[in-house]
Amino acid sequence: MSGVQQIVLASRPHGTPDASHFRVEEVTLPALVEDEVRVKGWYYSVDPYMRGRMSDAKSYVPPYQIGAPINGGVIGKVIESRSEALQAGDVVLGTLPWATEAVVPAKALRKLDVEGVPAHYYLGVLGMPGLTAYVGLMDIGQPKAGETVVVSGASGAVGLVVGQIAKIQGCRVVGIAGSDEKVRLLKDYGFDEGINYKTTPDLNAALKAACPEGVDVYFDNVGGDISDAVLQQINTFGRVPLCGQIALYNADAVPMGPRLQPLLLKRSVLMQGFIVSNYQHRFPEAMQHLTGWVKEGRIQFTETIVAGFEQLPTAFLGLFSGKNQGKMIVEANV
Template structure:
């Protein structure tokens, strides 16, 4: 059996381009005992993958040049030699960017098909939703009446953060990169939303949107938005440092105003994290998110691109802010 695959052709310097990706046809052996043959249904494209395209260490080991890229995916079992994953069942796991792939059961989780669209297990009920859940509720711990700011608020993580903060009774301010996204955030229940691309003075806009100061900051973006937030922190503010998409493509460490002075005088806490830090608590998170979704308290949005050959374009689109919510590629 053969399958098409997308390989890392070369490491990018700065912004990746189509030249970093190569399509190849690979041979796929017959599943051995314990293995399953998977047909990829949906592929997740995520900002963190940019870090894995570099040679240096990031959250997770780098992708190898000449090997398939990989990431979160939903797939259907088409042939099974593993009782836990019968043919026809739907699974989520870390899978190569291929139409078909082999996997043992260790890295797979079966997902129900009756609770939400199965692609949501790459979004609201998957890593982005869990990232929002633990970053907001465990690190930021917003109290009713406090002000929460979320950067990258119209992304898959940010939109869940904002809704969870509203469930906690907080005032919620989001930043995003288009008027459409700002309108969408208001529709989700955000108290204020700022288009950082058209706002002449982000610090002034944030100060107006957070007149009582900022108690919690969930940062997906970094850079000038974050600089402005630091200047508005209340005493004992909590910052969940989740992403820095504004600098993922920088070849050298960017410079900016040193934040330590502001963090010191406000006794603020800043915690970097990755969702795998909370691995043992994922079942709790999925259960709570599923419950809120089922009760109509959480909405979710996907930007779905169609076609296996569009995976690189969907990934590259993350860095021009094209997607609202979770960027997904529908493969089959």
């Protein structure tokens, strides 16, 4: 099968990546063998963690290889099958290359039920971001009714869900985002307060005003100066699920910040980093709750959907300048 395009890692970035670190190639796919399917890409997930995989530093997932396709969460449609498990026309989810089509084992894919639920939700609120929000908040944050929860990166795919789950648990929720439009979105989705960190002259004062009883749970998606400010308001026995550090992903030197250990010690604070794949035993419960809350209208979700397979690098780079509201997704024609 000719005419298949794929996007490969052209070189490893130092600091902030740009379009030169990607290259589009045309490849020929092999013929199907038993138990394989050919999938046409439909929705492609772009996520901040992918920046780490562009480097060759040791991490919790292997780095992308130079000259090989970027891969990530992809929803596609089966267009040819030699598997009894999947038929042509099935909508599937898998970790697939950034390619217009791919040949993969059927066992590497999950067939999706898209009756009553948009397919792309399985890359967002009913996918990895929603699961991340649930297990990070519920298992590490352990929110209790009446407590104050602060979420950084609050208008992103994970942050939006975290804030709404916290409201369902009876908490006061304060979100930090990077524009007035994003702050309005937070308020529309039930957050009690929103702070635009880019226009707030004194973030410490703004946090103190928004959290008059301090911070019990800080869901950290960002790191950097924002997290330094939030942690000054953390209460005794506070919990900090450490989900992301997007403010630091493109740093080409180790930044100096406050030494947090004395504060964590004095206030008996739990700070725990986590990777969602470590919580697979929690996924059934999480999916049951998330699906129910979405169908009941208790969790709303927003997405930034960019049209065109060739826009994948641009959409990915837009994550680091705040171009997205909610989940950033690229849609290809199917």
